[in-house]
Amino acid sequence: MNLSKLVLKNFRNYGTKEIDFHPLVNVITGLNAQGKSNLLEAIGYLSTLSSFRGAKDLDMVRWGCPYFFLEGLIKKNTGDYTISLGYNLENKKLLKVNGSARKKFNEVLGILNSVVFSPEDLNIVKLGPAARRKYLDGEMMQLFPTYYFTLMQYQKIIQQRNNLLKEIREKKQQEEMLDIWDEQLGENGAKIIKKRLEVLQKLAPLARLTHRKITEGEEELEITYESVDQEEILKKITWEKIKEILHTMIRENRKNEIIKGVSLFGPHRDDLKLMVNGIDVRKFGSQGQQRTTALSLKMAELELMKSETGEYPILLLDDVMSELDEKRRSHLIAMMGDKIQTFITTTDMAFHFREGQVMKVFQGEIKYLNV
Numbered sequence: 393m394n395l396s397k398l399v400l401k402n403f404r405n406y407g408t409k410e411i412d413f414h415p416l417v418n419v420i421t422g423l424n425a426q427g428k429s430n431l432l433e434a435i436g437y438l439s440t441l442s443s444f445r446g447a448k449d450l451d452m453v454r455w456g457c458p459y460f461f462l463e464g465l466i467k468k469n470t471g472d473y474t475i476s477l478g479y480n481l482e483n484k485k486l487l488k489v490n491g492s493a494r495k496k497f498n499e500v501l502g503i504l505n506s507v508v509f510s511p512e513d514l515n516i517v518k519l520g521p522a523a524r525r526k527y528l529d530g531e532m533m534q535l536f537p538t539y540y541f542t543l544m545q546y547q548k549i550i551q552q553r554n555n556l557l558k559e560i561r562e563k564k565q566q567e568e569m570l571d572i573w574d575e576q577l578g579e580n581g582a583k584i585i586k587k588r589l590e591v592l593q594k595l596a597p598l599a600r601l602t603h604r605k606i607t608e609g610e611e612e613l614e615i616t617y618e619s620v621d622q623e624e625i626l627k628k629i630t631w632e633k634i635k636e637i638l639h640t641m642i643r644e645n646r647k648n649e650i651i652k653g654v655s656l657f658g659p660h661r662d663d664l665k666l667m668v669n670g671i672d673v674r675k676f677g678s679q680g681q682q683r684t685t686a687l688s689l690k691m692a693e694l695e696l697m698k699s700e701t702g703e704y705p706i707l708l709l710d711d712v713m714s715e716l717d718e719k720r721r722s723h724l725i726a727m728m729g730d731k732i733q734t735f736i737t738t739t740d741m742a743f744h745f746r747e748g749q750v751m752k753v754f755q756g757e758i759k760y761l762n763v
């Protein structure tokens with residue numbers, strides 16, 4: 393798939409702009425603070441309906457303007473799609489696909505699939521479990537829109553359960569009140585764990601393969617899901633069994649959870665275990681090994697999307713080129729090759745590509761350069 397055209401109105405430091413993209417490499421260059429990442433953020437927004445930089449919709453409206461509007465023309469194997477998105481300061485959102493209004497997010501998610509790679513992603517491996525859960529969930533939300541809803545629902549359950557645990561600790565509520573939330577945590581938590589395990593079964597071999605290529609066969613990456621009662625969960629991957637395991641853990645640790653005032657068990661606490669040649673690379677890997685692992689995880693995301701949807705997603709590389717050494721840069725470019733539409737923001741052009749275009753951004757204005 394590719395994004396062939398993007399229209400922006402009042403998005404960040406852009407006024408009204410219409411940009412045509414190359415189906416392969418699009419380099420967005422320019423000095424600092426000119427609008428390079430803003431452009432990538434706009435493309436990502438068409439894909440996920442949120443900012444990959446974690447910004448609020450409100451912050452993306454051009455200062456002094458009442459709304460922003462984005463429109464993208466997407467070419468896919470199944471045909472052409474136009475996604476139109478608007479947001480105004482009254483917090484109203486407009487979602488349209490091919491000119492007709494859509495109410496639900498999941499009617500738009502999945503049309504333009506994307507993988508973002510930014511310098512923070514190079515730290516997925518060495519940061520805490522939340523970064524790895526975010527990696528896995530981000531991928532899954534695009535591929536399985538219903539997963540997004542289960543996850544949102546689960547987060548609300550955890551929030552309310554945590555409030556209740558604190559109230560019980562302060563003797564403001566009865567302990568029995570927890571039963572209903574335990575049930576909900578078990579049901580939704582098990583759905584999330586089961587889906588993550590299924591996805592990981594496909595993702596792990598893809599990441600291993602990429603890792604082997606980057607390290608020229610010298611290193612072997614093994615990824616496993618880390619959860620409560622690890623061995624049992626990995627063995628029994630039916631939803632009912634996982635639910636049962638979660639319920640047992642919660643029942644047995646109720647007192648402890650009340651004392652701490654937080655939910656200690658469930659997918660919100662899980663992690664990905666990453667072993668390179670038998671060593672836990674999260675804790676003991678060198679900086680280079682951690683970066684290679686992060687790169688492999690990201691590249692595996694591209695391949696997984698291809699195998700699930702039949703098409704490669706688009707790839708957004710935000711400021712990442714200068715963070716990679718020559719070897720990893722060339723692997724990334726070789727991987728994009730002639731098949732993935734890629735958007736690269738960079739202040740320097742210290743890399744080569746075969747087919748594509750270069751755009752220079754200066755204060756929200758765009759100039760196409762000859763390459």
Ligand SMILES: Nc1ncnc2c1ncn2[C@@H]1O[C@H](COP(=O)(O)OP(=O)(O)OP(=O)(O)O)[C@@H](O)[C@H]1O
Nearest residue numbers: 404405424425426427428429430451452453454455
């Ligand atoms: N809502 C907004 N309205 C207007 N301008 C904004 C808004 N949000 C950010 N900006 C401006 O956008 C610019 C930053 O753009 P961006 O983050 O795309 O920089 P960049 O070109 O990627 O730079 P770098 O190379 O430093 O990452 C800043 O000048 C900032 O003032």
